[in-house]
Amino acid sequence: MKKLLGFGGSNMSPGIHEIHEASRMGDLEKLQKLIKKGKNINKRDQSNRTPLHWAVFQGHEDLVKALLDAGANTNLCNQNNNMPLHMAASWGRVSCLKLLVEHGADINAPGKYNNTALHWAALTNRVECMEVLIKHNAVVDALNVDNNVPLHWAAFKGNLECLELLLTAKADYMRPNNDKNLPIHVAAFKGHKDCVLALLKNEMDVNCPGEKDSTPLHFAAMNGNQETTKALIEKGANVHVLNVSDNAPLHMAASAGFVDCLQVLLDAGADVNARGQNGNTALHWASLGDHMTCVSLLLRAEANAAIKNKDESTAHDLAISKHNSACAQMLALSVDEASSSGLRDQYDATLSKVEDLFADLGLPTISSQQTALTVVTPDPASKDSSAAFTVSSPAGVDMEEFEDPSDQPDMERD
Template sequence: MKKIFGFGRKRKEQPVSGSASLPGVPGGGYELRDKDLGKLHRAAAGGDLGKLQQLLKKQEINQLDKANRTPLHLACANGCTEIVTYLVDNKCKLNLCDNDNRSPLMKAIQCQQEICAIYLLEHGADPNLVDVNSNTALHLAVCNPNISLAVQLLEHDADVDAQNQEGYTPLFLAITENNQEMVDFFLKKGASVHARDKSKRTPLMISVSGGEFNLIKILLRYGADVSHKDENGWTAEDYALISGYAR
């Protein structure tokens, strides 16, 4: 360390890891067991529209199961577009949240069910709700390598600079996914290149830590500040050196 920083500067603590993974998002869909589901939720999850219509003659359209999921949650997670369309057209509530505080829209995004997500957005689903880890639908969209879901969310007023509980904006997460198209798209849409996470790290520091030179070039093109210091006093250059990317 002293050999690397032979400039008479005081030795600093090692920086926080450069990763910015999405907390609380191990996968997409729900783990469903028949014994945990009532008939209405089972019909929604299985895409059985006839059965659903029959059951709704006596049951409430926004009925919750043990995990606080509505039929719309399950239909969205499984991409049952017919069910989603029917439920929405029959005025089900769009923004109820399950035990992870995720709305049907968030489940559609998380499970990459684009048709379901677009239908919900077009009918007024809120794109800026946050889950238990303060992730928004746009944070979840970053897990999809295709930017189409992110495009749809921003067209419906999603907050491009929303921060989750770690302080990560969607831009941070796009950088950790090494998704250059999405990084460039977010910046074009006004995402802050100067955003800071809870450790006061910037998107540039995250990209430097991973040695992602193309991402670094994009961030610098949008005016990333190379002199900014994190909570330990480290700059982007320090992150590059400690990560073994001297050049």
């Protein structure tokens, strides 16, 4: 960071001042001399950062106190609209956070993407910071630019202790974001089973609809979260429920190639031949995605390969149209077709050989842990039989962006 920011001796970059360097380096003696000389304690550097931003970021409690005692403004924003308070909450500088709050920092001030300090603490799992903020009346249901509350962030990152702390503080677990998703949809999509179960303790509906009327089970299945899928079913999740595109969780798992979730759903009584979007069955979706292990599992579960969708296409037709030759070969010898032509033994032998080949090549078979493949995501309104699902990450676009740590308040970037 020294090289990046140009600190050090006489080689300081333009816009970096002595008072910023002292604050960054933790040089209390130098800072006190500069303050005594009447230097501007709210001086901005090239990125609009003040000495207080630097002292807080580095966790220099004594320098933070010196700056605050000298009258430093706690609520000045850097170029990315983050205040020292956001820095403290994000990086877990508890003592600095307390000092800022005691000196009048706006505890609910919005920063980058309108996230408050409580949002940042929930995102980065800073439990002690959250406790301080909540104790000083931080708004637990503050909304950011995507209408995500701190509870969405805790659920998104699987920060269970933060999530439970927010629930204890009466956070609204039924608050939808811009995509109509509740924190439980976010937790289910990310596979944070413990967070899902903690939210369900509040007697909420396990089948509550979110984006495109998808339930938590849809989100868990579409992202291959086997344990979360199982936990939701044990809590009464409906395996047959359809979203606005007429797809059930089974269709989501088949489309994405998540064979373990597929098995869990089938074991729970999901209808293997249920029709979804455009009349496609799970077998259609698995064939479209060239998910051999899913096709194999579905056929063993007595999926009917002769079913046609609204375009009069069978799963075999779709496999051919996508040049998925292995799936097409397997479907050509499906149980239903083989039975009528006296080829059942040949089908079983072929299926066995295919799975042996998968094992030899080190590829996942039906008993594999998780086969995480790409989800096709065209328009749900499309009647194209190749169209799968457009339900995105339930957290919304900006939430996915926040997985990149470059979006955390950071002195190298802000």
